[in-house]
Amino acid sequence: xxxxxxxxxxxxxxxxxxxxxxxxxxxxxxxxxxxxxxxxxxxxxxxxxxxxxxxxxxxxxxxxxxxxxxxxxxxxxxxxxxxxxxxxxxxxxxxxxxxxxxxxxxxxxxxxxxxxxxxxxxxxxxxxxxxxxxxxxxxxxxxxxxxxxxxxxxxxxxxxxxxxxxxxxxxxxxxxxxxxxxxxxxxxxxxxxxxxxxxxxxxxxxxxxxxxxxxxxxxxxxxxxxxxxxxxxxxxxxxxxxxxxxxxxxxxxxxxxxxxxxxxxxxxxxxxxxxxxxxxxxxxxxxxxxxxxxxxxxxxxxxxxxxxxxxxxxxxxxxxxxxxxxxxxxxxxxxxxxxxxxxxxxxxxxxxxxxxxxxxxxxxxxxxxxxxxxxxxxxxxxxxxxxxxxxxxxxxxxxxxxxxxxxxxxxxxxxxxxxxxxxx
Ligand SMILES: [Zn+2]
Numbered sequence: 001x002x003x004x005x006x007x008x009x010x011x012x013x014x015x016x017x018x019x020x021x022x023x024x025x026x027x028x029x030x031x032x033x034x035x036x037x038x039x040x041x042x043x044x045x046x047x048x049x050x051x052x053x054x055x056x057x058x059x060x061x062x063x064x065x066x067x068x069x070x071x072x073x074x075x076x077x078x079x080x081x082x083x084x085x086x087x088x089x090x091x092x093x094x095x096x097x098x099x100x101x102x103x104x105x106x107x108x109x110x111x112x113x114x115x116x117x118x119x120x121x122x123x124x125x126x127x128x129x130x131x132x133x134x135x136x137x138x139x140x141x142x143x144x145x146x147x148x149x150x151x152x153x154x155x156x157x158x159x160x161x162x163x164x165x166x167x168x169x170x171x172x173x174x175x176x177x178x179x180x181x182x183x184x185x186x187x188x189x190x191x192x193x194x195x196x197x198x199x200x201x202x203x204x205x206x207x208x209x210x211x212x213x214x215x216x217x218x219x220x221x222x223x224x225x226x227x228x229x230x231x232x233x234x235x236x237x238x239x240x241x242x243x244x245x246x247x248x249x250x251x252x253x254x255x256x257x258x259x260x261x262x263x264x265x266x267x268x269x270x271x272x273x274x275x276x277x278x279x280x281x282x283x284x285x286x287x288x289x290x291x292x293x294x295x296x297x298x299x300x301x302x303x304x305x306x307x308x309x310x311x312x313x314x315x316x317x318x319x320x321x322x323x324x325x326x327x328x329x330x331x332x333x334x335x336x337x338x339x340x341x342x343x344x345x346x347x348x349x350x351x352x353x354x355x356x357x358x359x360x361x362x363x364x365x366x367x368x369x370x371x372x373x374x375x376x377x378x379x380x381x382x383x384x385x386x387x388x389x390x391x392x393x394x395x396x397x398x399x400x401x402x403x404x405x406x407x408x409x410x411x412x413x414x415x416x417x418x419x420x421x422x423x424x
Contacts, residue, residue: 002022003207007188009247010178012269015187019315023368036380038215038348041243045363047318048256052074053071053073053074053076054071054074054075054076055067055074055075055076056072056073056074056075057069057073057075058073059307060072061073063075066082067243070164070374071241079150084209085263085389086216088265092379092391094378096377096378096379097257097377098377098380098408099371099375099394100151100367100371100378101367101371101374101375102367102370103134103137103367103370104135104136104137104366104370104374104406105136105162105370105374105385105399105420105424106134106141106399106402106403106406106423107136107137107138107139107245107406107407108136108137108138108147108356108406108407109137109138109139109140109141109355109406109407109410109411109417110137110139110140110141110356110357110358111141111143111242111355111356111357111410112141112144112203112242112303112327112328112330112331112356112357112358112359113140113141113142113143113144113167113357113361114143114144114360114361114422115128115140115142115143115144115167115267115358115361116361116363119142119154119157119158119169120153120154120157121142121157122157122160122161123394125157125158125161125163127164128140128163128361128406129166129355131164131361133361134234135366135367135370137166137250137362137366138166138407138422139165139166139168139407139409139417139418140166140167140383141167141168141170141199141200141414142167142168142169142170143167143170143202143203143204143357144170144172144204144417145170145171145172145173145202145203145204145341146169146171146172147171147173147174147189148171148189148192148193148194151169151172151193151196151197151198152196153167155169155196155197155198159197165418167211168199168414168416168417168418169191169198169199169200170199170200170201170203170242171190171192171194171198171200171201172201172202172291173186173189173201173204174189175204175207175208175220175227176185176212176213177213177214177215178212178214178215178220178224178226179214179215179216179226180215180226180228182215183226183227183228183229183230183262184229186230187229187230187233190230190233190234190237191233191237194237194239199238199239199414199416199417200239200240200241200242200414200416201234201240201241201242201243202240202241202242202243202301203243203302203303204241204242204243204244204246206244206245206246206247208222208243208245209221209222209245209246209279209287209288210222210246210273210278210279210284211371214226219279221287222242222245222284222287222290222291223287223288223290223291223294226313228289228294231291231294231295231298231303232295232297232298234294234298234299235297235298235299238352238415238417239299239414240299240300240326240413240414241298241299241300242300242301242328243288243300243301243302243303244302244303244304245284245287245302245303245306245307246281246288246307247271247273247283247287248259248261248307248310249281249307249308250265251265251271251272251281252273252278252280252281254274255272259305260389261338261387263385263386264386267386281307285306285307287291288302288306289318292318292322292324292325293321295324296322296323296324296384297324298324299324299326300322300324300325300326301325301326301327301328301355301413302326302327302328303327303328303330303334303357303359304316304323304328304329304330304331304332304359305327305328305329305332305335306327306360307329309329309332309335309336311385312339312343313341313345314329315327316346316349319350319353320331324364325337325353326353326354326355326409327353327354327355328354328355328356329355329356329369330357330358330359331360331406333361333368333369333372333382334384334390334392335384335385335386336372336395337372337382337391337393337394337395338388338390338391338392338393340393340395340396342378344395344397346398347373347395347397347401348397348398348401351400351401351404351405352404352409353409354404354405354409354415355409355410356369356406356407356410358395362383364383365383368383368392371392371394372392372393372394372395373394373395373397373402373405374391374394374396374397374402375396376393376394376395376396377394378393378394379391379392379393380392380393393401395421403423407414407422408422
């Protein structure tokens with residue numbers, strides 16, 4: 001395992017440094033000096049005090065752009081132009097047995113479904129259900145934030161189809177213009193939506209915190225007291241609140257060559273949250289945590305593992321401190337699958353607090369989740385290169401934990417889901 005990891009680590013580093021050199025205006029690769037190498041700088045690298053190849057740096061210093069560390073405190077440029085991070089696509093030479101998992105081992109509930117217009121027609125539903133069947137996804141919870149007329153239209157299509165037990169729908173809440181009188185109206189709409197057949201609220205999107213404005217024009221803080229009656233109504237009505245707050249912390253950081261999400265941020269401009277326009281990541285996290293703590297009787301499900309899948313100890317502390325908090329695993333597989341031992345232990349320890357969800361509906365991507373959760377495979381590809389410059393590992397969850405993650409926890413938190421016919 002150690003060898004595998006260290007063998008793939010330097011690759012993106014070289015490429016990144018080369019890219020850095022290219023973008024900083026430096027030559028893509030510095031050419032080695034012509035002629036035979038000077039005495040003591042040939043094939044060997046020289047021992048201490050004997051000179052050696054490359055450019056020396058001081059301990060703790062970084063190599064100059066376009067070079068990489070070849071021996072302690074010595075940096076060198078490659079002898080040929082290096083590819084950019086876009087073009088470097090090495091084929092792994094690791095030979096090991098792989099166990100792809102096209103279908104989940106147990107029927108699963110996708111709590112973070114975005115079927116979008118597939119729920120708007122009978123044909124769309126047929127397409128959706130065929131894809132779900134191929135994955136052993138028994139139930140999709142549509143988290144498309146639909147309320148009022150849009151919600152009832154969706155529910156009608158579902159009720160009039162042969163697939164009525166395969167989809168349930170969360171309602172949305174309109175968080176714009178919060179101020180005096182907002183809560184009463186929002187609660188009335190929520191009660192109407194639940195009566196129409198919604199099973200909970202969500203997904204409350206990241207706009208809440210980042211962009212939503214109050215009636216007076218100020219930013220709507222996640223823990224704004226004007227919202228309190230609404231969250232209390234959710235507790236009274238016994239429905240979970242599925243909420244996505246902010247985005248990965250790196251999206252709020254400077255987009256330099258130390259940012260793990262450089263490529264994604266360079267590809268998608270709307271994922272950048274410059275400090276000049278948006279509150280810092282930690283401010284949003286603090287507001288979110290105060291919101292969860294302020295309403296201990298309301299069940300909150302933090303989407304995307306609260307963006308702390310890269311810091312499981314932090315997420316564990318939150319779950320310890322807030323018994324009303326649950327979390328969902330959508331779109332953070334790259335963080336789960338890069339720490340197979342820690343993630344295994346975390347999923348076992350917090351097995352009653354985790355829900356499966358996928359986020360964007362791409363049927364071909366679900367099997368990566370099944371493989372990470374169900375196998376102990378080593379070093380396999382992730383489905384989106386720009387998310388992660390690394391491979392995934394299986395975390396080998398026991399069956400009892402898989403069942404909780406895939407369906408039991410969702411059923412327990414959401415009484416209005418179809419409760420019959422699941423494996424014990
Ligand atoms: Zn979502």
